[in-house]
Amino acid sequence: MQIRKAEKQDLGRIMEIYAYAREFMAAHGNPNQWGPTAWPPEDLIRRDIREGKSYVCVSDGGRVIGVFFFDYGKDIEPAYRVITDGAWIGEDTYGAVHRIASDGSEKGIGSFCIKWALGQCGHIRIDTHPDNYVMQNMLKKLGFVHCGTIYVEEDEYPRLAFEKTDEG
Numbered sequence: 504m505q506i507r508k509a510e511k512q513d514l515g516r517i518m519e520i521y522a523y524a525r526e527f528m529a530a531h532g533n534p535n536q537w538g539p540t541a542w543p544p545e546d547l548i549r550r551d552i553r554e555g556k557s558y559v560c561v562s563d564g565g566r567v568i569g570v571f572f573f574d575y576g577k578d579i580e581p582a583y584r585v586i587t588d589g590a591w592i593g594e595d596t597y598g599a600v601h602r603i604a605s606d607g608s609e610k611g612i613g614s615f616c617i618k619w620a621l622g623q624c625g626h627i628r629i630d631t632h633p634d635n636y637v638m639q640n641m642l643k644k645l646g647f648v649h650c651g652t653i654y655v656e657e658d659e660y661p662r663l664a665f666e667k668t669d670e671g
Contacts, residue, residue, distance in 0.1 A: 504612070506619045509557035509570065516567045517548055517559065524604035528635065535660060536632035542657060543602050551602075560616050562609060569612040571603035575624045582655050583628055583664070589651025591628070592666045598624040603638075613641055625669040630655075630662035639663065 509517060525537045537543070551557035551572050560569030575598040578584065583591070583599070600620050605612035621627050630653055631638040643649075647665040655662055 504563065504568070504609070504615050505561050506558050506616065507561060508555055509552045509559045511552060513559055513567055513570075514545070514548065514552065517557070517570045518545060520567070520570050520604050520606050521548075521602075523606050527607060528637075531637055533632055533634040533636070536635055540657065548602075558616070558619075560605070560612055566608075568608050569603070569605040569616055571616050571620070572599075572601040573620050573623070574599050580628065582630070582653050582662075586651040586653055586664055589649070589664070591650050591664075592648065593626065593668060595626065596624070597626040597628050597666075600627055600629045603629075613638070614645060617641075617645060621667060621669070626667070628664065628666045630664045632660055633663055 521543060525541070528534065528536055529538050548557060556572055556574050558571055558573050559567045562568045575596065577596045580599045598620050600617060603613055603616055617627065617629070629642065629647070631642070642665045645667065647667040650664045650666050652661045653664045
């Protein structure tokens, strides 16, 4: 597998992967994270691609099998400014991973993407819905620490906030 920036011609495949991910989440006890709003919307993905913040995971055979948003900097995620029931590990620059999804065709796609992002900057913050046990388990296996709760604009559900640095 390899990671590259998403391109305009990847849009159709990316939207197929998100449709699969919504079905997978609903079938695994998490129908509310993306399902009711058909999240993420195509216009947001188009913007991510245009801004160079959308990445795809490509199989050894050349097929796009995963997708995620990645950005790096200081205070890049407004929803992360307020955290309750805990605290972030560090206040320096960090990478944020959002909208991660795979087509389910290979094991370890999500882990591969997150490890790649951590390799880019050494400090990742990520959040997930309380019902997304698949993501929570993956993050814990990768050594992420649950830091508290954050809230997003998309819906009223709280999100579990996780963080990892190369040191921790």
